[in-house]
Amino acid sequence: MHTAKSGCANCEGEIMKRNPFKFGVVVDGDDFCDRGREIEELLSDIKSGIHVTIISPRRYGKTSLIKNLFNRVDFAQTFYVDLMGITTLEAFLSTYTTAILTGLGKRKKVETLVRKFLPKVDGIQITLGTVGFSLRIAPTANNVEEVLSITERLDKPVIIALDEFQEILNIQETDLLAILRKNAQFFKNTILIFSGSKRHVMRDIFLNHEKPFYRFSKVLSLGLLDKGEASNFIKRKFDETGFDIPYELCNKICDICSGHPFYIQYLAHILWNTISFKSNKLKKVCTHQDLELATESILIGERAMFELVWDSLTPIQRMVLKNLAVGKSAYELKISSRSVKRALENLENLDIIEKCERGYRIVDPFLKIWLVRMSAGR
Numbered sequence: 001m002h003t004a005k006s007g008c009a010n011c012e013g014e015i016m017k018r019n020p021f022k023f024g025v026v027v028d029g030d031d032f033c034d035r036g037r038e039i040e041e042l043l044s045d046i047k048s049g050i051h052v053t054i055i056s057p058r059r060y061g062k063t064s065l066i067k068n069l070f071n072r073v074d075f076a077q078t079f080y081v082d083l084m085g086i087t088t089l090e091a092f093l094s095t096y097t098t099a100i101l102t103g104l105g106k107r108k109k110v111e112t113l114v115r116k117f118l119p120k121v122d123g124i125q126i127t128l129g130t131v132g133f134s135l136r137i138a139p140t141a142n143n144v145e146e147v148l149s150i151t152e153r154l155d156k157p158v159i160i161a162l163d164e165f166q167e168i169l170n171i172q173e174t175d176l177l178a179i180l181r182k183n184a185q186f187f188k189n190t191i192l193i194f195s196g197s198k199r200h201v202m203r204d205i206f207l208n209h210e211k212p213f214y215r216f217s218k219v220l221s222l223g224l225l226d227k228g229e230a231s232n233f234i235k236r237k238f239d240e241t242g243f244d245i246p247y248e249l250c251n252k253i254c255d256i257c258s259g260h261p262f263y264i265q266y267l268a269h270i271l272w273n274t275i276s277f278k279s280n281k282l283k284k285v286c287t288h289q290d291l292e293l294a295t296e297s298i299l300i301g302e303r304a305m306f307e308l309v310w311d312s313l314t315p316i317q318r319m320v321l322k323n324l325a326v327g328k329s330a331y332e333l334k335i336s337s338r339s340v341k342r343a344l345e346n347l348e349n350l351d352i353i354e355k356c357e358r359g360y361r362i363v364d365p366f367l368k369i370w371l372v373r374m375s376a377g378r
């Protein structure tokens with residue numbers, strides 16, 4: 001094990017440094033790069049009372065964006081509700097109420113809200129303990145609406161983020177979407193931020209004129225990181241930990257990852273580890289070879305996942321995907337254009353590809369590299 005006291009070559013004479021690149025967790029503050037424009041836009045919208053919807057592929061940084069946005073909000077109380085994995089109305093109500101009560105923080109505030117709220121509703125039991133509270137909810141015809149409007153009883157403006165909002169559609173007992181829409185249109189105090197990564201489902205909820213949430217919110221499609229900002233971020237993190245990385249390599253990391261926030265952090269993390277294990281006698285400088293090794297290491301680590309995706313596809317979807325990976329149009333394939341169109345639609349619904357200016361692109365940059373190699377027989 002490498003520790004400051006172990007006396008190994010890597011650690012001698014220096015305190016073991018922490019890898020500054022984080023992935024798989026929500027990042028904020030110094031670990032959060034760019035998105036200044038999006039945060040300003042979101043701040044301005046919610047200040048003006050506009051509900052917003054954030055849509056992006058997985059791991060583009062929606063949750064991190066919400067956290068960093070909330071760090072900037074001083075004009076309202078903020079609440080974060082994670083709807084991931086919710087399948088029943090009871091679970092929804094419990095998660096929602098818990099998030100609001102927990103988000104209030106101070107016991108006094110919780111007590112006040114519970115006092116205002118409880119007498120109005122049936123089927124809910126909240127017991128306040130010395131620390132925290134316990135909650136039991138049985139959905140009834142009217143307590144759903146009461147729970148959804150609970151923040152309207154607070155005397156301060158409120159912003160609620162409903163993350164992984166598409167999960168609400170798993171709930172079969174009632175049309176929660178319609179009930180939420182019906183209540184939210186009368187909110188005076190509460191602004192909603194909806195966020196989700198199942199893009200065709202989110203688009204259907206918010207952009208389909210036959211659905212209750214059509215035109216209810218302003219939709220923000222969260223994109224990739226800006227190359228300049230991301231390169232500066234990588235450079236700064238290496239510099240701060242005493243490692244030398246040429247700016248050109250920072251750019252190369254962004255190119256390999258096509259600006260994908262999760263992969264930029266992942267690749268930079270592996271590269272940083274590679275450098276940190278270089279002998280202390282050598283200056284800790286990143287080279288092209290180090291970056292190649294780090295890239296290989298990710299491809300090896302992700303291979304099982306890519307194989308799973310590949311195995312789940314139909315033969316036509318595979319052909320289409322391979323063509324896209326090597327930069328050819330899927331319509332060059334010797335199969336009917338109807339079949340190609342259907343395969344493209346299905347791949348898009350699976351969030352494997354997305355529309356871009358030149359047609360379609362593969363969302364996951366490492367899946368693309370893996371496919372290119374497979375096509376070349378490597």
Ligand SMILES: Nc1ncnc2c1ncn2[C@@H]1O[C@H](COP(=O)(O)OP(=O)(O)OP(=O)(O)O)[C@@H](O)[C@H]1O
Pocket residue numbers: 022023024025026027031032033034035056057058059060061062063064065197261262263265266
């Ligand atoms: N602005 C950013 N700056 C630096 N890293 C980021 C940024 N946004 C996202 N990341 C990286 O991407 C990872 C995923 O971020 P986050 O969980 O916020 O994305 P998400 O879109 O909510 O993902 P999911 O769809 O899985 O819920 C983070 O752990 C971090 O490594």
Ligand SMILES: [Mg+2]
Pocket residue numbers: 062063064163
């Ligand atoms: Mg998230």
